[in-house]
Amino acid sequence: KMGNATLRMELGRASWKLFHTILARYPDEPTGAQRDHLDTYIESFAQVYPCGDCARHFVKLLEKYPPQLNSRKNAAVWGCHIHNQVNKVLHHDIYDCATILEDYDCGCGADEESADY
Ligand code: FAD
Numbered sequence: 216k217m218g219n220a221t222l223r224m225e226l227g228r229a230s231w232k233l234f235h236t237i238l239a240r241y242p243d244e245p246t247g248a249q250r251d252h253l254d255t256y257i258e259s260f261a262q263v264y265p266c267g268d269c270a271r272h273f274v275k276l277l278e279k280y281p282p283q284l285n286s287r288k289n290a291a292v293w294g295c296h297i298h299n300q301v302n303k304v305l306h307h308d309i310y311d312c313a314t315i316l317e318d319y320d321c322g323c324g325a326d327e328e329s330a331d332y
Contacts, residue, residue: 223266223269226266227266230260231298234260234294234298235294235295235298235319236319237256238253238287238294238319239291239315239318239319239321240287241253242287243286244286250284250285253282257282261273261277272301273301276297277297280300287316291316294315295312296312298310
């Protein structure tokens with residue numbers, strides 16, 4: 216069986232992958248409803264994140280760095296920056312956010328209608 220530190224890191228990697236991929240698929244020009252859905256999702260994600268210490272820490276980070284949900288690019292860059300705040304605390308490398316949208320291409324192609332935020 217894997218150790219707890221390894222398990223927590225695996226959970227983190229899987230969670231960040233989905234988190235950044237969702238932000239990279241957020242609409243360029245979101246409607247109010249799409250914005251509300253993503254805002255609720257992020258808030259809930261922080262509240263239900265299974266690692267309690269991580270969740271508490273992330274809720275505080277969200278207060279300090281509120282989600283920027285006026286466009287796809289701003290949302291994705293915001294997500295990259297808040298992940299970098301976690302990286303900083305854990306002494307992990309800081310990620311270059313310049314190509315965040317390309318980095319988290321979900322392979323969903325032109326299927327722009329698939330997600331309803
Ligand atoms: P991860 O940080 O998991 O990143 C995975 C991959 O994403 C990297 O390999 C890189 O390719 C890419 N990446 C890295 N930085 C960024 C970025 N800024 N933007 C986009 N992509 C990036 N662990 C703790 O020990 N304590 C905590 O308090 C804690 N809080 C967490 C809070 C949340 C909300 C989440 C999702 C995870 C948290 N974790 C915490 C887990 C931690 O962030 C890492 O996931 C884990 O330590 C594994 O790190 P890693 O080096 O493999 O890369």
